[in-house]
Amino acid sequence: DGSTSMEHIPSSRIVRLGKVQPQAPGHRTVFCNDRDANALARFKGNSVSTTKYDVLTFLPKGLFEQFRRVANLYFLMISILSCTPISPVSPITNVLPLTLVLLVSLIKEAWEDWKRFQNDMAINNSTVEVLQGQRWVFMPWKKLQVGDIIKVNQDGFFPADILFLGSTNPDGICYIETANLDGETNLKIRKALEKTWDYVTPDKAAEFKGEVQCEQPNNSLYTFTGNLIINKQTLPINPNQLLLRGCSLRNTEYIVGAVIFSGHETKVMMNSMKIPSKRSTLEKKLDKLILILFSVLISMCLLGAIGSGIFINEKYYYLHFDKSEKQFDPSNRFVVAILTFFTLVTLYSPIIPISLYVSVEMIKFIQSTQFINNDLHMYHVESNTQALARTSNLNEELGQVEYIFSDKTGTLTRNLMEFFKCSIDGEIYGTGISEIEIGTAQRSGVKFEAPKQQSLAREKGFNFDDSRLMRGAWKNEPNPEACKEFFRCLAICHTVLPEGEETPEKIRYQAASPDEAALVTAAKNFGFFFYRRSPTTIYVRESHVEKMGKVQDVPYEILNVLEFNSTRKRQSVVCRYPDGRLVLYCKGADTVIYERLAGGNNDLKRVSREHLEQFGEAGLRTLCLAYRNLGPDEYKNWNEKYIQAKSSLRDREKKLDEVAEFIEKELILIGCTAIEDKLQEGVPACIETLSRAGIKIWVLTGDKMETAINIAYACKLINNTMKQFLINSETDAIREIEDRGDQVELARFMKETVKNELKRCNEEARQFLGSGTRTKLALVIDGKCLMYALDPSLRVMLLNLSLNCNAVVCCRVSPLQKAQV
Incomplete structure (x- = not known):
């Protein structure tokens, strides 16, 4: 329970060290402003790494990534075969191209990872003011430790998850921007505990000797339970007093806080996964094509091997068979067939071109560095931000997008x-x-x-x-x-x-x-x-x-x-x-x-x-x-x-x-x-273009149905030429049951209504699609109906209907429903 102080477990270690107790697995104890007391717990440092490889793992892990590709495995097999006596070609013809392919791919991987490493170094070496004695001293982020008292100035980023003690604003409040965590640009208010408001100046902060008992590090961004024990008083701490790494301070001269979680134990780092190895659809299709070509190759080689085993005969004396070589010994046809098979594999191996992968790799790399990163149409003037391709593995995926899900506020x-x-x-x-x-x-x-824009300047x-x-x-x-x-x-x-x-x-x-x-x-x-x-x-x-x-x-x-x-x-x-x-x-x-x-x-x-x-x-x-x-x-x-x-x-x-x-x-x-x-500039034109490209757009909003439909019209997501399906809970029959107040009856009736509506809409959609008319379909559904439509027994019907629609608008939806959709 967050409101009661944790029991102190007696042990010989406590007696020897005075007050530090071993960490219980369920919670952590942090001694603020006391590095020696925290040293025993061996909390993680504040240095972070988002790289895919390090010096030791680069070669094994990099080669493993390369040999996940069917083609590279194939070329490795051919290279091994070409080094044996049965190969009719020089090993260099296969080994050299493969080595070059692997080298180019590994250099590309190393370059992309080096960029990540440089980014990590820039972050780890950012400075923050840390309390030492009775003064603020600049220190790089990576040297921060759990329990340190730090000062973050306006527009600065929080270097770790910190307990908010006090700020220059009245009432111990501060404003933070969480855009890096959840994409929301509106400011959030955080409020320090009243007992800690005064610890803002270095001499006052030096007096702060609190003990924080809180939950172990976890990835839940919106929850936090713990207690602050100060002057023998136990005060509960909640997410309102926690400032998360990745957020920035706004409209507050500076705040003072104590580091609770650092480095890879911060909530934002626990939410970031290790960089996965992404493979594009094109790459997967290439693998399938290579498997088909490989099957063709094996069939050709088998045919040739069986033919040579059958037709080899001493009567063809003019071929001058050398019986000392097993491959040309007519008396052992089976061995002849097997050895001929491997010879043919190396001989026919160019059927799968090794240059294909090199070409694709180089095209993608140049595409991302020279074209995407320098695309003027993707440059945002206001924030001076250009497009940035962090990896070149997925370029072609951008051209294969079929669905776009969009929120309304801040997006449209x-x-x-x-x-x-x-x-x-x-x-x-x-x-x-x-x-x-x-x-x-x-x-x-x-x-x-x-309406004409008024010439009068507006605030x-x-x-x-x-x-x-x-x-x-x-x-x-x-x-x-x-x-x-x-x-x-x-x-x-x-x-x-x-x-x-x-x-x-x-x-x-x-x-x-x-x-x-x-x-x-x-x-x-x-x-x-x-x-x-x-x-x-x-x-x-x-x-x-x-x-x-x-x-x-x-x-x-x-x-x-x-x-x-x-x-x-x-x-x-x-x-x-x-x-x-x-x-x-x-x-x-x-x-x-x-x-x-x-x-x-x-x-x-x-x-x-x-x-x-x-x-x-x-x-x-x-x-x-x-x-x-x-x-x-x-x-x-x-x-x-x-x-x-x-x-x-x-x-x-x-x-x-x-x-x-x-x-x-x-x-x-x-x-x-x-x-x-107001709508973002260019939203209607953008949605129209995406729609023409065959991309289907879903808008999820908390607005009323009427408002949502009007916004969809303004965005050119829906127009009068479309056939619209409306599934709405605001009907007279549903209102009548709502007024009776019988929740069980309401749930049963709603589910039945939604089921019938989905059936009707699906049938109409089939008729429209079967009639050969080019009419586009749109679905508008509200949150209450969506709740029942997402039921396991109905979700397949909802999916079939929505897949046939060019535009889907879900209105009055909760954040949870957005995730379910």
Whole structure:
């Protein structure tokens, strides 16, 4: 159990060394800032190697790789035969070409491995600041040891898996980018334990003598359990306090941490496999061809050998048989046949050309170094990145791709969020037309002119245009109080950090997700400028609140932050106004906010839901905003429970979620926001080209079905000439059973429905394919139906249908379902 301290096992070794105990197999004990105590455990060093060979294994392993090829084995056999007396040809004619082939292949392997070695050396010799005595000393990564206290500066990479102790940010938080681990470019927040926040300066860090008891190294990136024992207190550690090797520090001047796992025991290295020897499809086909040619060769040699055994005869005296040579002794026909067979093998051996492999090897090598690496069409200007072929073994595989699986956010779209529209108190604001709306128009067959780009320079994250809300005009709207609450919710309910000068033009917002930054930027443009944050207060410069043109700085005391996570799907902040008013602001997914709204006000709820659907169909990302006024006594009682849950050692996250439920209720809906995530440049053209090349594309997204279809149209993945199969759980029959609440009946009915739908679609697909029409097929299926379609009894039907479709869109899917697909 991570919350209890591990028992100390008495042994003679403990008595002799004072405090170091032998490592139990189930967990490791790390003594922070104490190299001598950690020396006994013999933890692995921090040097890493990703090479395929080393000096000793290069020749045996390299030759083994070469002789995995059928052709090389064949040429080796021929070379051995050519060295025997029965060979009619000189051994050099076979041995020399084979040696050259092996030499060229081994030089190519060595060159590619040398590049990997150089890369490893560059990483191992990168420097990091390590605490020695009471000062920071630069040290190469490879010399780091488990237990060392290190300092990582902004934009630096973490050299090992480290326990996060403290940072220059308030509240002991830091922002990290995990792009190297999971490809996600949005920043993640990590938070140090409150007891370790002060260990940031070298003199304070030198005093830190904690003991970490944690799990043994493993490859699970998202889990971690352990305890930090400090000043005889046991504090639980979770993944929030672990900074993984491969991630980089963002928007934080520097952090201080203790090395827990190093080198090949870090989670990222335990996830990286030894470099496999990859063989392309072409190479495998060549092997089959060579086996066929070898069979032909053996047949020819057998025929020749049997013929010579039958026809050799003393009566052909004019052939001058030399009986001293067994191969020409008519009295022993069997030996003649066998020896002739081997002679013919060496004689006919050129039927399999040794130059074939050399040519293929050289072509692939030149292709990767001279063509792929220098391809201007594959050069990314923004990041100054060129294409890089790490191995030349698989070049031709690129031309044989049949299926592409794609996520939506950050792949089809730019992951650059822009505040686009909003609905406040039942009124829609924002006049823009999204890319997806243009796609929707195409879907319904309407010719649509793309909106002209406005000449007005727009701020990053804000692409909103409606004079009714800008420059204080909201004061003249019929609902100014709702507008004010809406803007305050945007300016207060977040975890964004401001950076730079405290002016609207020069300030920069650092956020855990681009959505958060877009919402705070929107508040700034509406006249509610969030410019400073301290551990307990948010400062907002509010314009036009009391009267037009008046600007005032208002401090809001932040009492509690109920953080966003994937199960809660919402984030709340409890704040105190300068006049003492207590307010809870909450923003989150429409489904969770609507469940927690107070009774009454049904017209606003209905209209807002229609607006949400409208925004969804336009491909916009929606959030609902709500608030609640709190009484001092109610807040006091709740806060006691909250503090208790926050300091709990067991199931802390679960308890905090339960406590949040007590206060996130009886909410008053303010409105909803709509954020646009534009398509990547060239996505529609790219998908069209891939489609013309016969490549089938699957898009997996968490969006609603309507939104997903509209995005597919905008991407040119689906068009009106395609026959579309829709398998949807949002039908009246399914809704009726859902309302009854009988889960067993629902599961049975859903499975039956999905089975019938798959049968129907498969039959229709067969008819279309059999009719000879060139109509392309597309399948759209949602997450609930997919869950049943992936059942072992139905997955073959799903596979048959999807293999016949040129495009497949899976919507409302979970990360697990993406993996199953």
